[in-house]
Amino acid sequence: MQKIFIGLFLLLLIFPLCFFNKEEISKRENRTLARFPSLIEEGGFNHKFGKEFEEWFADHFFKREQIIALHARIRHKINGRIENDKAFVGDNGWIFEKKGIIDVAPLSQQKGEIEYTAYILKRFDDKFKDKGIPVYLVLLPDRNKVYKEYWERYYTPKPTLDYDDEIKKALSDHDNIKIVSVENDFIRSPDKDLYFYKDDVHMTFEEGRFKIQEKVYNELLKSELKELTVFPERKENVYRINRSTFLSALLGKEGYVDKDVTYVDYQFPNKERYKESEQKSFTRQTNDEWGHITEVVYRKGFVTHPAPINKSFFSLGPCYAEDIFNLFKAVFKESAYIRINLGDNFGQDAKNHQINEIRKLFTLEPNSAVIIVTQDYFEYIEQALEE
Amino acid sequence: MDRKEILKKITEIIRDVFDDDKIDISEETVAADVEGWDSLTHITLIGTIEDEFNIKFAMKDVVNMKNVGEMIDLIIKQTD
Amino acid sequence: MLFSSLTFLFFFLPMTIIVYYTETRRIIRNMFLLFASVLFYAWGDIRYLPILFSTVFISYIGAIFIERSNHKQSTAAVFILLDLSMLFYFKYAGFFLENIGLLFHREWSLKLVLPLGISFYTFQALSYLIDVCRGGVKAQHNFFNLSLYICFFPQLIAGPIVKYHDIADQIDDRKETTDAFYYGFRRFIIGLAKKVLIANASGEIADKIFALPIAEFDAPIAWLGAMAYTFQIYYDFSGYSDMAIGLGALFGFRIPENFNYPYISKSISEFWRRWHISLGTWFKEYLFYPVSVSLMNSRAYRLIKKHFGKKTAGVFLSIVALTIVWGATGLWHGAAWTFIVWGLYNGFFILFELLTGWGKTKKSKLLSAIQHLYAVFVFVISFVIFRSESCNHALHYIQNMFGLIKEHTVYLKLPYYLNHYNILIFTLAFLFSFPIFKDILNVKNKYYQTIINIFIMIAFSLSVFELTANTFNPFIYFRF
Numbered sequence: 001m002q003k004i005f006i007g008l009f010l011l012l013l014i015f016p017l018c019f020f021n022k023e024e025i026s027k028r029e030n031r032t033l034a035r036f037p038s039l040i041e042e043g044g045f046n047h048k049f050g051k052e053f054e055e056w057f058a059d060h061f062f063k064r065e066q067i068i069a070l071h072a073r074i075r076h077k078i079n080g081r082i083e084n085d086k087a088f089v090g091d092n093g094w095i096f097e098k099k100g101i102i103d104v105a106p107l108s109q110q111k112g113e114i115e116y117t118a119y120i121l122k123r124f125d126d127k128f129k130d131k132g133i134p135v136y137l138v139l140l141p142d143r144n145k146v147y148k149e150y151w152e153r154y155y156t157p158k159p160t161l162d163y164d165d166e167i168k169k170a171l172s173d174h175d176n177i178k179i180v181s182v183e184n185d186f187i188r189s190p191d192k193d194l195y196f197y198k199d200d201v202h203m204t205f206e207e208g209r210f211k212i213q214e215k216v217y218n219e220l221l222k223s224e225l226k227e228l229t230v231f232p233e234r235k236e237n238v239y240r241i242n243r244s245t246f247l248s249a250l251l252g253k254e255g256y257v258d259k260d261v262t263y264v265d266y267q268f269p270n271k272e273r274y275k276e277s278e279q280k281s282f283t284r285q286t287n288d289e290w291g292h293i294t295e296v297v298y299r300k301g302f303v304t305h306p307a308p309i310n311k312s313f314f315s316l317g318p319c320y321a322e323d324i325f326n327l328f329k330a331v332f333k334e335s336a337y338i339r340i341n342l343g344d345n346f347g348q349d350a351k352n353h354q355i356n357e358i359r360k361l362f363t364l365e366p367n368s369a370v371i372i373v374t375q376d377y378f379e380y381i382e383q384a385l386e387e
Numbered sequence: 388m389d390r391k392e393i394l395k396k397i398t399e400i401i402r403d404v405f406d407d408d409k410i411d412i413s414e415e416t417v418a419a420d421v422e423g424w425d426s427l428t429h430i431t432l433i434g435t436i437e438d439e440f441n442i443k444f445a446m447k448d449v450v451n452m453k454n455v456g457e458m459i460d461l462i463i464k465q466t467d
Numbered sequence: 468m469l470f471s472s473l474t475f476l477f478f479f480l481p482m483t484i485i486v487y488y489t490e491t492r493r494i495i496r497n498m499f500l501l502f503a504s505v506l507f508y509a510w511g512d513i514r515y516l517p518i519l520f521s522t523v524f525i526s527y528i529g530a531i532f533i534e535r536s537n538h539k540q541s542t543a544a545v546f547i548l549l550d551l552s553m554l555f556y557f558k559y560a561g562f563f564l565e566n567i568g569l570l571f572h573r574e575w576s577l578k579l580v581l582p583l584g585i586s587f588y589t590f591q592a593l594s595y596l597i598d599v600c601r602g603g604v605k606a607q608h609n610f611f612n613l614s615l616y617i618c619f620f621p622q623l624i625a626g627p628i629v630k631y632h633d634i635a636d637q638i639d640d641r642k643e644t645t646d647a648f649y650y651g652f653r654r655f656i657i658g659l660a661k662k663v664l665i666a667n668a669s670g671e672i673a674d675k676i677f678a679l680p681i682a683e684f685d686a687p688i689a690w691l692g693a694m695a696y697t698f699q700i701y702y703d704f705s706g707y708s709d710m711a712i713g714l715g716a717l718f719g720f721r722i723p724e725n726f727n728y729p730y731i732s733k734s735i736s737e738f739w740r741r742w743h744i745s746l747g748t749w750f751k752e753y754l755f756y757p758v759s760v761s762l763m764n765s766r767a768y769r770l771i772k773k774h775f776g777k778k779t780a781g782v783f784l785s786i787v788a789l790t791i792v793w794g795a796t797g798l799w800h801g802a803a804w805t806f807i808v809w810g811l812y813n814g815f816f817i818l819f820e821l822l823t824g825w826g827k828t829k830k831s832k833l834l835s836a837i838q839h840l841y842a843v844f845v846f847v848i849s850f851v852i853f854r855s856e857s858c859n860h861a862l863h864y865i866q867n868m869f870g871l872i873k874e875h876t877v878y879l880k881l882p883y884y885l886n887h888y889n890i891l892i893f894t895l896a897f898l899f900s901f902p903i904f905k906d907i908l909n910v911k912n913k914y915y916q917t918i919i920n921i922f923i924m925i926a927f928s929l930s931v932f933e934l935t936a937n938t939f940n941p942f943i944y945f946r947f
Contacts, residue, residue: 001913002649005920009652012927013481016473050510054474058938061473071936079886425736426751427785427821430759447601449760450752 016062023060033059114163118170120378121177123385127362129176137167137179358384388466390414393440393459400435404428414456440466468510469624470655470710471663473934479507480714487718488643497615497638500718504620508583515582518553523610523617525549526592530599530606530613543600547593554589557582562802584624586799588617590749595631597753604632612638621714625707627725627745630752634720643719651716653908653923658709660926663933665899666703668892669695672884677854681863682874687881689868693847696854698896701730704743730900733838734826735816735845746799750792759788785821789814800853805861809852816845 025032037052039045046052061067125135171177358381398412405423418424424432433449436442436458442465452458468475483503490496509516529546536542555563561577568575595616598604607613615638622629676684676692684692708725715722729741739747762768762784772780790811797810820826826838848865855861866872910916 001916002645006645006649006652008924010481010484013477013484016477017481045513047513050468050512053510054468054472057474057478058472058935061477061935061938064935064938067932067935068939071932074932075888078888078891422827423824426755427759427781427788430756430763430784430788431781433760434763445601446757446760447598447603449756450601451603 019062021060021062021064114166114170117378118167120382120385121171122174124381125174125177127385128364129174131364133364135177137171137177355380355384388463390459390463393462394455396439397436397455397458400439401432404432404435412455414454414459416455417453436462442466468507470707470714471659471930471934473931473938476659476931476934479503479510484717493639496718498611500620501611501615501618504615504618504623507620508618508623511583512580514580518557518582518585519588519618520614522550522553522589522592523614526595526617527607527610527613529596531608533596533599534606539600539602543596546596550589550592550596554585557585559798559802587626587628588623590628590746590799591617591631594628594749594753598631604635607635619715619720621711621720622722625704625711626743627708627711627722628749629722629745630749633723637720641719641721647716647719650908651713653713653920654716655710655713656923656927656930657908658706658711658713659930661702661706661709661899663706663930664926665892665896666699666706667933668889669699669702669896672889673699673854675884677856677864681860681867681872684867685872686868686870688884689864691881691884692864693851693868694893697730697847697850698893698900700850700853701726701900702896728900728902728905730843730846731839731902732842732846733835734820734842735813736820736826738842738846739813739817746796750796754795755788755792758791759784762787782822785818789818789821793817804858805852805855808858808861809849812849812852 023033024035034052034055036056037046037049039049058064121135121137128135168179171179362384394412394414398410401412401421402408402410405421405428410421412421418429429449433444437444440462442462444461448461452461468479470476483500486503487496487499490499505516508519525546529543529549533539533542533546557579558581561579564575564577595604595607595613599606607616616629616631616634617623673692673696676688676695705726712722712724723745725743725745727741727744729738732738732741768780768784771783793810793814794807795810796813797807800806800809826842848868851864851868852858852861855864863872907919910919
């Protein structure tokens, strides 16, 4: 009997050696697989041979992708969610990024920068005001101010200007630019359990929540989210979250079917559905301008970026101008929304893409609106304005 | 000295070091048999025995001593 | 190379087994094992190989000289110092320099790469030299055999530290039986599962929590982190030892046990008879006894005995000997103050137990339970010290555990760190820290054996899945 098990074990050990995977790239993981290292390299003996061999061996292991999928499924069964160290898929099939709590530095609030921002925005606004297209600039709460209100010991009095006030001052002569400041609502909010990390709305569940966004999110949850379907995949746009890639890699399927919803790419509202909603009124009686806008926006399922698993907050994701534009045109005939946020890490291509997206806005029809939710990257707007 | 006498002396020493008159020692006794016989008390014991019999144990013997019987062997070797 | 890698499991190991058993002559088998061990070690980084071989070489020559010498102890001292100086240079010189620099308000530093396993194999080499010096063993005249002793791949990188006299005979005279092989591969798989499944999952939690700034977690999370690390280090280390022992058995070697359910201990003294046994016994045999004996012959000791009596002299002896041994034990683990403090912390409790008699088994069940809780408390905190980045971090972490940190910034609460999977792992980790399956591999009943083997094969599969899943590295563009 012992011999049977010994034989079985030895067979198991030798098995993968015989069936080696000769692939060179992994479509699912969107990368090339490690190549077999050479013993001799320029400069002499390759002392990394051992490590590289191990990488190569692991990458070409027999049935590797199927094993990964199986492993993910087992975890999924146990945990009720699919995840790896970078992200996880939540209850509604959305991908949530895992990030640590990052202490993001507060906005620079130097006078020169505020003037520059105002200058750019005015020139930007020039493209719209003649068509009667309002431009909304959403200002988000300053963390330091929140601290001052709730955790005074963390408040660091900074010898800088109040961004809100200064920007309002600087743009006061441009009444086409409507400033939406949520700071007071935020600070006045009775919910003491507010956490605030980043200065923009690009949030994940680890990073805190906005009471206001929560309100809107709950609105969405009521009916819209679960029935969303998607637009067909846009191949030319490489900068989207490719949820299907992630899920496929994990689960071993192209696309992922869950509760009668097929996610192939971004979640965008159902084309059919927003015909209905054309009839719905989107004007709400609320003192909260921001709330008003977001309700309008989110009611139509505009959230495309990771939302938290505990459903207490969410974030606005990037929405590309053209899609937004089409959407709004079909639904509201009113607004377009753009978000600019790629930094230098992503190369000139990414920047150019963003600049082009901004330029597309210049062709907006009247009866639209532009909402800017960013307090940075104004140089993209500036570059878009250069022709 | 014969083995019986050495054993008797060792027993006295052990009883003294461990402060317990009821301990019974035979040639087969090992450290685990006596409560509290760990490395530190072992060393103290070795020291006391060395003094009493006017001998010196080699380090390897200190380390490898398995039971009281072996201890007696080593003592005899040195006192002859 | 690590045991818990796909290359080792599915390439190195089967190849080694096949070639070994194809050859029948003992001498060739040993040379092949040596070759395999060298390959195994060089796989990680070939640049460490010369250092390893210097140690072997020094030990080889040293033992022969010692045996022939009329001044064994001084000769031994020379070669011991030579071996130790290499260990000192690569592992401790930087630390030493930095601290001396601090004394003189200078910033001295020396950044050297630490050769893998140097603490382990150096101690094996020292054990050999000292054993020859004491006369307990004969010097090994076959260079390859000595090399095999020091470089044998199952225990080269992370122990158990096998003393020369425990394995000397087995090099030339051992039996590779089916029983041993059967036992070996099952033991190996158990070790693999312990490391890959339990240790890694616990480690994820521990790593997260120990990386947090102190103000970003509270007491329950601090305890979670400490417990997670306590499980991680046990399953990692004992798992590795299991693998080493299992691998040795595959080739007919009996490697001594290194762990014996340390978490059921009722005292720290008992803990150290169950934890990293090979190191504890090494220090006892090669440091504690010589130090104690010299102390006993020292003037100071005699004076104290004369004036203050035997008991006080005994206490003096204990304090000095324990400080030296536990300081060294701590330092052996790493070149940092946290390790030294950790070592002395353990020494302190052992001294405490020695002087008060606390921790010795008593009849009362309640008392035993209290003693057990005491031991758990002490060693969990010791592991916090061990794991922390600095003594400062350790201090604050421990304060956090007892709710002494009042100022917290925003932080994530306990449920964030847990999911069903790690709760399951924790439960298993807790269960298996008790000796409920102690003799599971020795079960004779064929029916039970088959059931156990099925579980073992499942554990193996899950471990392989886990290792494979770790190679998942998608390029997903998330930020935009």
